[in-house]
Amino acid sequence: MKIGLDIMGGDYAPKAAILGAIEAHKALTADQKIVLIGDKETAVAILQENNFSPDHFEFVHTTEVISMGEHPTKAIVQKPDSSISVGFKMLKDGDIDAFSSAGNTGAMLVGSMFSVKTIPGVIRPAMTTIVPKLKGGLGILLDVGANADCKPDVLLQFGVLGSLLAESVYGISNPRVALMNIGEEEEKGNLLSLATYPLMRDAKLFNFVGNVEGRDLFTDNNDVVVCDGFTGNVILKLAESFYVITLKKQLKDEFFDRFNYEQYGGSPILGVNAPVVVGHGISSPEAIKNMVLLCKNMIETNLVDKIKQAFQ
Amino acid sequence: MKIGLDIMGGDYAPKAAILGAIEAHKALTADQKIVLIGDKETAVAILQENNFSPDHFEFVHTTEVISMGEHPTKAIVQKPDSSISVGFKMLKDGDIDAFSSAGNTGAMLVGSMFSVKTIPGVIRPAMTTIVPKLKGGLGILLDVGANADCKPDVLLQFGVLGSLLAESVYGISNPRVALMNIGEEEEKGNLLSLATYPLMRDAKLFNFVGNVEGRDLFTDNNDVVVCDGFTGNVILKLAESFYVITLKKQLKDEFFDRFNYEQYGGSPILGVNAPVVVGHGISSPEAIKNMVLLCKNMIETNLVDKIKQAFQ
Structure with a gap:
């Protein structure tokens, strides 16, 4: 299981996201991996400051950030190397099993619908x-x-x-x-x-x-x-x-x-073809941890499959 | 100034209404009269129990009551001698300058629009x-x-x-x-x-x-x-x-x-041709008192005339 986490989203990013990821990691088993999506160098520096080995995570480096106030659709299109855009591409390609962010809610919603798309019938x-x-x-x-x-x-x-x-x-x-x-x-x-x-x-x-x-x-x-x-x-x-x-x-x-x-931990977006969770903009490390664990829960309970079945 | 009060409306009517009217009376001047609309015999008995002279009020006896759960339009039509129907007739005829009730909100709304009617332009x-x-x-x-x-x-x-x-x-x-x-x-x-x-x-x-x-x-x-x-x-x-x-x-x-x-004291109904106030169903004597005083305030500040002017 791989849970994608946008480390650039939220008012206290990337620090709150990284500290939250550390806490979430402690609650996961060895086969449950968190993929940190965002500025890798900064992430690694924060991990080292906190004496936590970067080896516990996978990293996907991105160079752009969609900020909280940006127009969702425009931002998703104009910033293909943003953490949110890359996260959704990975989710679509099956490189991660869930995607979560405390960033721009509209971009998360639009990104869900553009990438993994709405479940047929919904x-x-x-x-x-x-x-x-x-x-x-x-x-x-x-x-x-x-x-x-x-x-x-x-x-x-x-x-x-x-x-x-x-x-x-x-x-x-x-x-x-x-x-x-x-x-x-x-x-x-x-x-x-x-x-x-x-x-x-x-x-x-x-x-x-x-x-x-x-x-x-x-x-x-x-x-x-x-x-x-x-x-x-x-x-x-x-x-x-x-x-x-x-x-x-x-x-x-x-x-x-x-x-x-x-x-x-955040609000699930229900009715799209993969687990997606949007956190509160002011997410603390505790909130980020629970956002990751909510993703895990959505994956383990096969919520998306159950919704697909209900709308068949 | 005459303020009409439905003494049959509200969960604790008529007692709460009468006790509230006593308190309101104490705050009014000699030329500001409360007209108690409802079962006169019961009202007088409650006043006497409370050692308060019925002479402080005017009474308009009615024989019917619109209860909280009744369909507003049907009730207004089918119960012409209800305290609410009579109150609105008096308001329309200029026998009172404002009408208030803690009774059926829908009936108060419908009654307003049927009797004194919506201000032209509203x-x-x-x-x-x-x-x-x-x-x-x-x-x-x-x-x-x-x-x-x-x-x-x-x-x-x-x-x-x-x-x-x-x-x-x-x-x-x-x-x-x-x-x-x-x-x-x-x-x-x-x-x-x-x-x-x-x-x-x-x-x-x-x-x-x-x-x-x-x-x-x-x-x-x-x-x-x-x-x-x-x-x-x-x-x-x-x-x-x-x-x-x-x-x-x-x-x-x-x-x-x-x-x-x-x-x-309650919610004014704004946009009709006379001051009307609806109290909370659970109105206490204190709430009834303030409902009457809100009517007084609406009359004194000429709110209805100001609204009429604004929509001319």
């Missing part, structure tokens, strides 16, 4: 986030920004993608999939949710438990919450801001601790 | 909520559920409505109006926000400060946040759930204290 790939539950454990919210506008059949597919992720990677048995809405009743909602509800109910593709509201995000009446990427992105950033507020105010609580993105 | 009335700001003070979010689907010109108008409310009722000078979006840049968003941004920027109807994200709701870079009613309702309920979590966990903080809806 209309739009989605990005997910982890939601801590008040009673313990976690749930999944998708889409959180890959698709600002969605059609009902796209939301239906997100239910399938989220359900498979929850079951395979997070070990949630028969995940309860809910539709984010503005009322519990079937007849409540906007045009999108009104059209999506009967599709989800009748398709019987997953364990659909009906509508939930904003107040249900952290409750135990669902495992997977589906919404369009606009709504999901607003929810994600609002919830993150609450976490940041509790940190600033030094309000300690086990529930708030579980908002810490570092534990979860 | 495409859709909106419902607002108060947002506490981290640095102190408050902001406004609209729409929070009156319009699940919105067109760009409707959002543009919400900017006008929210700006006038912020300036008139909440004393915010030259309110900064922002568009809720999934990125700060003009080119970010869904079809709705992409089309709304240039309208807001070019129309120069208010102090437009551009896009904000979910994480900006409580920050000081805006005073009024505009979004469609689906997004706003999800935000409102998610934010409320955080407040409830801090209460349950007994996390004391001045910022969280300011989430307490009781202080704000």
Whole structure:
């Protein structure tokens, strides 16, 4: 198994990425290799500073970097020797089994779709986030920004993608999939949710438990919450801001601790032909470590194959 | 000045409404009267239990009640002697200067539009909520559920409505109006926000400060946040759930204290030809008191006239 890691992506790259790779390496077996993609010389220097042998890793040297603010499509095309472009080429060619980066989210999304491509039958790939539950454990919210506008059949597919992720990677048995809405009743909602509800109910593709509201995000009446990427992105950033507020105010609580993105490693891009994980821009070494381990988990649980089967 | 109060609306009606009316009365001058609309006999009994003379109020007896779960349009039509239907008839006839209820929100919205009607030029009335700001003070979010689907010109108008409310009722000078979006840049968003941004920027109807994200709701870079009613309702309920979590966990903080809806009294329905306020279903006497005082404030600041002028 080879896990590709973009060491140039993220606000604290390359240092946080390298330190994270060291920690991840310690949790891997001998046949599980991390491939560091980026500026090799810098990487080796950081490893030596930390008395960690570069021999533990494979290196693929790249000369360009896609920065956080760049236009995704243009950057991918104009910077063929960027760590993200090279990473996706390797993923496409089978030189690595998964690719992860805390860099430009849009470039990761576009790169996925340009290189390994969307799984046949999947209309739009989605990005997910982890939601801590008040009673313990976690749930999944998708889409959180890959698709600002969605059609009902796209939301239906997100239910399938989220359900498979929850079951395979997070070990949630028969995940309860809910539709984010503005009322519990079937007849409540906007045009999108009104059209999506009967599709989800009748398709019987997953364990659909009906509508939930904003107040249900952290409750135990669902495992997977589906919404369009606009709504999901607003929810994600609002919830993150609450976490940041509790940190600033030094309000300690086990529930708030579980908002810490570092534990979860990043957001899988679901619906493309290989495991891809995008980390938070501010990823720390701990977050990078968990991003690599999430890749490993996605490979080991054959999530991509399961999604392919579901859409055959 | 006569402020109509539906004493049958809300989970703790009529008792909470009557107790709230007593408190509100204490804050009013002799020429500011509260008109209690609902079951007079019960109201008088509660007042006597609390050693408060019924002479302080005017009464309009009604025999029907629209409950929380009823279909708004059907209920308004089928229950002409309900407190909500009678309240709106009085508002239309000029027998009261404002109408407030902690009852069925949909019925309040439908009642507004059927009776006093939408202000000419306003495409859709909106419902607002108060947002506490981290640095102190408050902001406004609209729409929070009156319009699940919105067109760009409707959002543009919400900017006008929210700006006038912020300036008139909440004393915010030259309110900064922002568009809720999934990125700060003009080119970010869904079809709705992409089309709304240039309208807001070019129309120069208010102090437009551009896009904000979910994480900006409580920050000081805006005073009024505009979004469609689906997004706003999800935000409102998610934010409320955080407040409830801090209460349950007994996390004391001045910022969280300011989430307490009781202080704000309820949501004005903006864009109809008279002041209308809808309270939270769980309204306490304190909340009812502040709902009545919000009505008073809306009357005194001539908010409705200002909105009429803006849409002339």
